[in-house]
Amino acid sequence: MLKITSYLTLDTSAKQLINHLNDEKTSLTFSENAVLIKLLDNSEEIWTKEHLLAEGWPDRVVAPTSLTQCISTLRRKLEPFSEIHLKAVARRGYQLHIDERSHVKMVSLTDSGTIRAAFLDVSVMVKIAGALFVIGLIILAWYQCEYHKVLKNTAFWSSDKQVELNIGGVKESATLLYKDDTDQLHESKWQKHIAPESNVVLGLKGFSAFALTNGNNYSFAACPGYALDDCNGVGIININALSPEPAGLNMREFVPLTKKMEERIRFNRVLIPKDSVGNIIEHHYHADVYFPAAGEKLIRGDFSLSLVYDGEKSGQIYTTTCITDEDCSTTPIKWKTRGTFNQYEQTIGDYEVDVFYSKIAQKEFIKPDFVTPSAMRFYREIRRMDIQETELIFFRVHSTENTAVWIFPFMDGLVAWSKYEKVQF
Known part of the structure; x- marks a missing residue:
C-alpha cells in the first residue's frame, strides 16, 4: 500500500487507486500499476521511457506507443486529483509531481504524519480558529466535570x-x-x-x-x-x-x-x-x-x-x-x-x-x-x-x-x- 496524498493510496497488490474521501476505487492494468509504482518510487525524478517500458512490460518488446497510451490512461484516471501532475519532459521522459499544499478534505486519523501535514498546511487563521475551538471544548469539559463542581461548591x-x-x-x-x-x-x-x-x-x-x-x-x-x-x-x-x-x-x-x-x-x-x-x-x-x-x-x-x-x-x-x-x-x-x-x-x-x-x-x-x-x-x-x-x-x-x-x-x-x-x- 503506497500513500500518494493524505487521502489517496495505491493498493499495489489489488492494482487499485483508493480515494478515502468516498471509498471510491479505480482499477489499473498491470502496466499502469507498474509504471505508477516506478513514478512514485522517487517523485520529482525524471524517468526515461526505457525505464518505464522495462517496468510496465517486463521481458517483452513493445512499441513506444504502448507507453504513450499507458501514460494517457493514467492521466485520465488521476485527473480527479488536481494536486497530482504526470508531466512529459521533452527528450528525457516522464515525471510525477504531487502538490503537497493541496487542499485536503479528509485525513486519516490513524496516520499521525498525515494529520501533522494537514495541520501545517492550513492557514494561520484556520489554525487559530481550530486552537480556540479545542480550548473551548476543554473549558466546557472542565466546567461540567465533577471535580470543578466540588471546587466551586467548596469555594x-x-x-x-x-x-x-x-x-x-x-x-x-x-x-x-x-x-x-x-x-x-x-x-x-x-x-x-x-x-x-x-x-x-x-x-x-x-x-x-x-x-x-x-x-x-x-x-x-x-x-x-x-x-x-x-x-x-x-x-x-x-x-x-x-x-x-x-x-x-x-x-x-x-x-x-x-x-x-x-x-x-x-x-x-x-x-x-x-x-x-x-x-x-x-x-x-x-x-x-x-x-x-x-x-x-x-x-x-x-x-x-x-x-x-x-x-x-x-x-x-x-x-x-x-x-x-x-x-x-x-x-x-x-x-x-x-x-x-x-x-x-x-x-x-x-x-x-x-x-x-x-x-x-x-x-x-x-x-x-x-x-x-x-x-x-x-x-x-x-x-x-x-x-x-x-x-x-x-x-x-x-x-x-x-x-x-x-x-x-x-x-x-x-x-x-x-x-x-x-x-x-
Missing part, C-alpha cells in the same frame, strides 16, 4: 470567624461556617431564637460548636465537651432556625423533649438491607436536627447517611431524610436516595474537609397522610429535591471516633453534629 464557604453562643447558660465560641456573600453574621442571628429567661441546661459545663448560615437560615451544632475531640455523641444539640422571627425556644423544656422524641421509633436506623451478602462495612452517620419556630410545633429532622466503600475514595451512598413534629401530628415525610459517591479532600478556611460528591441513582419519596402547617415547608422542600436533584454534595467538616460534623444539602445547607457507628454484614 462558597468560609470559616475564618467565630461567634459566641450561650447555650443552657454556658458561653462558648463557635466556629462559623458561612457563604462568602453573607454579611449578616452577628451572634444575635443565632442567639435570638433561644428564650433567655429559660436558657438553662442542667449539668452542662462546656461545649464545642459550629454555627452556619447560608444568608437565609441560621443553624448551629453543639456537643458537650471543652474541646472538639471531647464529643462522644451524648447530649448533641442541632438547631436550625428558618425564620427571622425569634423562635423563643425554651431550653429547659427542649432538652427533655428531644430525649422523648428520640426514644420513639427510629426511622433511619440502618440503611443497608439485612439480607446483603458478603463482607460489607457500612459507615453510618445519624443526626437529629430541630427546627423551632414561634408558636409552632417543634419539627424534628431525622437525617441518616451511610457510606459503603468499594474503592479507596469511592463507593455506594445511602441517605434518608425523615420529618415529623413533636406530637407526631404530621405523619412521617420520608425521602430516600441511593447512588454512588467520590470523596475529595478540600479546605474551608483552616479546616481540612472531606467532600462527598454523590450521583443519585434511585429515589423514593413517601408522601405523608397528613401535614401540619408547620411541617408544610419541609414537605415542599423534600418534594422539590425529589423532582430536581440528581446530584448531592456533603461536607464532613470534623470527625471523632464516635461523631462527625456535616454540612447537609438540605434547605440550602445546614450544619449537624452526627453520631457515627460502623456496621458490618
Whole structure:
C-alpha cells in the first residue's frame, strides 16, 4: 500500500487507486500499476521511457506507443486529483509531481504524519480558529466535570470567624461556617431564637460548636465537651432556625423533649438491607436536627447517611431524610436516595474537609397522610429535591471516633453534629 496524498493510496497488490474521501476505487492494468509504482518510487525524478517500458512490460518488446497510451490512461484516471501532475519532459521522459499544499478534505486519523501535514498546511487563521475551538471544548469539559463542581461548591464557604453562643447558660465560641456573600453574621442571628429567661441546661459545663448560615437560615451544632475531640455523641444539640422571627425556644423544656422524641421509633436506623451478602462495612452517620419556630410545633429532622466503600475514595451512598413534629401530628415525610459517591479532600478556611460528591441513582419519596402547617415547608422542600436533584454534595467538616460534623444539602445547607457507628454484614 503506497500513500500518494493524505487521502489517496495505491493498493499495489489489488492494482487499485483508493480515494478515502468516498471509498471510491479505480482499477489499473498491470502496466499502469507498474509504471505508477516506478513514478512514485522517487517523485520529482525524471524517468526515461526505457525505464518505464522495462517496468510496465517486463521481458517483452513493445512499441513506444504502448507507453504513450499507458501514460494517457493514467492521466485520465488521476485527473480527479488536481494536486497530482504526470508531466512529459521533452527528450528525457516522464515525471510525477504531487502538490503537497493541496487542499485536503479528509485525513486519516490513524496516520499521525498525515494529520501533522494537514495541520501545517492550513492557514494561520484556520489554525487559530481550530486552537480556540479545542480550548473551548476543554473549558466546557472542565466546567461540567465533577471535580470543578466540588471546587466551586467548596469555594462558597468560609470559616475564618467565630461567634459566641450561650447555650443552657454556658458561653462558648463557635466556629462559623458561612457563604462568602453573607454579611449578616452577628451572634444575635443565632442567639435570638433561644428564650433567655429559660436558657438553662442542667449539668452542662462546656461545649464545642459550629454555627452556619447560608444568608437565609441560621443553624448551629453543639456537643458537650471543652474541646472538639471531647464529643462522644451524648447530649448533641442541632438547631436550625428558618425564620427571622425569634423562635423563643425554651431550653429547659427542649432538652427533655428531644430525649422523648428520640426514644420513639427510629426511622433511619440502618440503611443497608439485612439480607446483603458478603463482607460489607457500612459507615453510618445519624443526626437529629430541630427546627423551632414561634408558636409552632417543634419539627424534628431525622437525617441518616451511610457510606459503603468499594474503592479507596469511592463507593455506594445511602441517605434518608425523615420529618415529623413533636406530637407526631404530621405523619412521617420520608425521602430516600441511593447512588454512588467520590470523596475529595478540600479546605474551608483552616479546616481540612472531606467532600462527598454523590450521583443519585434511585429515589423514593413517601408522601405523608397528613401535614401540619408547620411541617408544610419541609414537605415542599423534600418534594422539590425529589423532582430536581440528581446530584448531592456533603461536607464532613470534623470527625471523632464516635461523631462527625456535616454540612447537609438540605434547605440550602445546614450544619449537624452526627453520631457515627460502623456496621458490618
